[in-house]
Amino acid sequence: xxxxxxxxxxxxxxxxxxxxxxxxxxxxxxxxxxxxxxxxxxxxxxxxxxxxxxxxxxxxxxxxxxxxxxxxxxxxxxxxxxxxxxxxxxxxxxxxxxxxxxxxxxxxxxxxxxxxxxxxxxxxxxxxxxxxxxxxxxxxxxxxxxxxxxxxxxxxxxxxxxxxxxxxxxxxxxxxxxxxxxxxxxxxxxxxxxxxxxxxxxxxxxxxxxxxxxxxxxxxxxxxxxxxxxxxxxxxxxxxxxxxxxxxxxxxxxxxxxxxxxxxxxxxxxxxxxxxxxxxxxxxxxxxxxxxxxxxxxxxxxxxxxxxxxxxxxxxxxxxxxxxxxxxxxxxxxxxxxxxx
Amino acid sequence: xxxxxxxxxxxxxxxxxxxxxxxxxxxxxxxxxxxxxxxxxxxxxxxxxxxxxxxxxxxxxxxxxxxxxxxxxxxxxxxxxxxxxxxxxxxxxxxxxxxxxxxxxxxxxxxxxxxxxxxxxxxxxxxxxxxxxxxxxxxxxxxxxxxxxxxxxxxxxxxxxxxxxxxxxxxxxxxxxxxxxxxxxxxxxxxxxxxxxxxxxxxxxxxxxxxxxxxxxxxxxxxxxxxxxxxxxxxxxxxxxxxxxxxxxxxxxxxxxxxxxxxxxxxxxxxxxxxxxxxxxxxxxxxxxxxxxxxxxxxxxxxxxxxxxxxxxxxxxxxx
Numbered sequence: 001x002x003x004x005x006x007x008x009x010x011x012x013x014x015x016x017x018x019x020x021x022x023x024x025x026x027x028x029x030x031x032x033x034x035x036x037x038x039x040x041x042x043x044x045x046x047x048x049x050x051x052x053x054x055x056x057x058x059x060x061x062x063x064x065x066x067x068x069x070x071x072x073x074x075x076x077x078x079x080x081x082x083x084x085x086x087x088x089x090x091x092x093x094x095x096x097x098x099x100x101x102x103x104x105x106x107x108x109x110x111x112x113x114x115x116x117x118x119x120x121x122x123x124x125x126x127x128x129x130x131x132x133x134x135x136x137x138x139x140x141x142x143x144x145x146x147x148x149x150x151x152x153x154x155x156x157x158x159x160x161x162x163x164x165x166x167x168x169x170x171x172x173x174x175x176x177x178x179x180x181x182x183x184x185x186x187x188x189x190x191x192x193x194x195x196x197x198x199x200x201x202x203x204x205x206x207x208x209x210x211x212x213x214x215x216x217x218x219x220x221x222x223x224x225x226x227x228x229x230x231x232x233x234x235x236x237x238x239x240x241x242x243x244x245x246x247x248x249x250x251x252x253x254x255x256x257x258x259x260x261x262x263x264x265x266x267x268x269x270x271x272x273x274x275x276x277x278x279x280x281x282x283x284x285x286x287x288x289x290x291x292x293x294x295x296x297x298x299x300x301x302x303x304x305x306x307x308x309x310x311x312x313x314x315x316x317x318x319x320x321x322x323x324x325x326x327x328x329x330x331x332x333x334x335x336x337x338x339x340x341x
Numbered sequence: 342x343x344x345x346x347x348x349x350x351x352x353x354x355x356x357x358x359x360x361x362x363x364x365x366x367x368x369x370x371x372x373x374x375x376x377x378x379x380x381x382x383x384x385x386x387x388x389x390x391x392x393x394x395x396x397x398x399x400x401x402x403x404x405x406x407x408x409x410x411x412x413x414x415x416x417x418x419x420x421x422x423x424x425x426x427x428x429x430x431x432x433x434x435x436x437x438x439x440x441x442x443x444x445x446x447x448x449x450x451x452x453x454x455x456x457x458x459x460x461x462x463x464x465x466x467x468x469x470x471x472x473x474x475x476x477x478x479x480x481x482x483x484x485x486x487x488x489x490x491x492x493x494x495x496x497x498x499x500x501x502x503x504x505x506x507x508x509x510x511x512x513x514x515x516x517x518x519x520x521x522x523x524x525x526x527x528x529x530x531x532x533x534x535x536x537x538x539x540x541x542x543x544x545x546x547x548x549x550x551x552x553x554x555x556x557x558x559x560x561x562x563x564x565x566x567x568x569x570x571x572x573x574x575x576x577x578x579x580x581x582x583x584x585x586x587x588x589x590x591x592x593x594x595x596x597x598x599x600x601x602x603x604x605x606x607x608x609x610x611x612x613x614x615x616x617x618x619x620x621x622x623x624x625x626x627x628x629x630x631x632x633x634x635x636x637x638x639x640x641x642x643x644x645x646x647x648x649x650x651x652x653x654x655x656x657x658x659x660x661x
Contacts (some may be wrong), residue, residue, distance in 0.1 A: 048457065079568075079569045200611050201610070210572060218611040221352065222346045234466075234565055234567060235565075238563060238565060242564075257465070257468070
């Protein structure tokens with residue numbers, strides 16, 4: 001929606017920065033002189049979304065509780081402009097942070113413009129495809145591995161054989177997640193016909209909630225009855241709840257959002273990713289930065305099944321789910337990555 | 342792809358229903374803005390008033406469970422936010438554009454701040470039960486149209502009735518005449534005893550209230566609140582005002598057109614998905630904006646007479 005009034009909407013988005021600062025000071029007020037790594041997270045939505053952002057913040061808070069980092073959280077939303085993100089990142093670096101994580105795919109470009117000025121700071125953004133430049137790291141989002149397992153359950157539960165995936169944009173991680181959802185479903189689906197996959201790319205993240213809801217309506221009207229969602233989870237799950245279809249949760253165990261509709265959830269454990277970054281900051285090993293690729297086998301992601309579906313999923317599909325979960329963990333089976341280049 | 346998935350007899354009613362759902366908040370906010378602009382006042386703060394309305398309505402419905410009450414508190418919150426615009430632009434004669442944009446920044450930030458303060462970080466993000474659609478007796482039995490227009494949430498009926506009421510006030514009442522006079526020639530209006538500041542205050546508060554209620558409508562359909570949840574609808578509404586030639590009834594047409602193209606593109610994309618998409622999805626996403634742009638151009642050229650109120654955006658300081 002923000003495209004029409006671009007010039008003016010740019011300024012509108014600045015409002016979020018105001019709130020971001022106000023909600024961030026609680027944990028970042030104290031400065032560290034005791035050698036603890038000063039880390040900052042810039043979210044791309046509310047920190048209490050029980051998903052993408054909360055998962056990151058909780059992972060970071062875990063490290064803070066362990067005394068590993070001194071944490072600052074800056075809440076932003078996906079409508080923030082590149083200029084705003086660049087400014088926030090600059091401020092955080094000026095403020096003496098050793099690690100600055102921009103938790104959105106969209107933050108990559110603005111951060112790239114800042115990194116050269118602060119060679120002693122490790123920056124990272126949620127690219128998810130190994131996009132590293134000098135002291136800018138990337139971290140993997142192996143959702144596609146979890147999505148394959150969610151797909152096995154969806155393939156068992158679908159009546160129409162039509163699976164749908166909603167995502168903000170057609171970015172590699174989202175594409176891969178949606179594709180492997182269908183691949184998993186093909187293992188357990190008994191017909192009639194074959195699994196059909198209908199991805200829908202909304203064109204916005206949290207700022208396109210109403211469109212996401214209508215995309216879900218459109219997909220259900222066209223027969224889809226099992227969903228996966230990448231970054232537009234709140235509205236997709238709400239849509240699934242309103243229309244009574246199944247959905248796979250995203251980034252955290254999202255069962256509480258729709259206990260009767262969330263079949264399984266892809267759970268992302270970000271504390272391990274952050275832990276590796278903090279270790280590199282401590283050892284000064286930040287340029288060239290790394291691609292922090294903590295996959296399913298290493299505990300980067302897992303899948304939580306909603307207990308309410310225990311008696312709805314067939315024992316065969318459940319067995320298949322467990323079998324593949326073990327195989328992926330042990331490295332015996334590799335989920336094919338279909339995110340493109 | 343199979344076009345009958347989008348335009349077939351069975352698909353048309355859901356398409357138009359979705360269009361109306363997407364359109365109503367825009368229509369309502371635009372209708373209120375028509376009034377303000379006809380009195381000569383640019384309320385650029387609509388997006389901010391919508392956000393404040395949305396969060397207020399969300400908190401209200403969360404604690405009371407009453408969506409209608411939420412719409413009322415949302416409208417009041419939007420009105421209060423508009424009062425800031427009024428104080429600055431009407432009382433202090435500050436630049437209307439700068440004021441409006443500041444209020445958007447304020448409203449967006451305030452909403453996000455309040456949400457975090459009220460709900461904090463929990464295991465279960467707050468959700469509300471939106472209003473349930475009501476079938477109007479007899480009318481909802483009309484084939485197709487009945488299901489689209491007369492099987493909506495009570496908030497949608499209230500919003501559409503309000504828009505018609507605003508049109509009536511503007512075009513058929515003495516107050517409406519003062520509004521138009523204040524926007525076309527404030528000095529003339531002033532000379533015949535119409536208080537321009539008072540007239541502009543009233544239209545501005547109406548615009549704020551409709552924007553706040555529009556925000557309430559957005560969260561009513563979604564059942565949750567997020568930063569940026571109004572998604573720029575306030576700005577779209579300002580575009581629709583021009584499209585509507587500053588007429589609240591025109592806002593219904595303009596807003597619906599935008600909602601229709603948006604709903605249409607989402608459905609086309611859903612129907613064509615899965616088969617190695619030959620048409621880039623970005624093209625679908627651009628559709629509502631492209632069509633709105635074309636429509637603005639066409640109406641501007643088509644209506645040879647420039648309908649913009651002559652004193653639009655010009656502060657009025659009464660002679661003492």
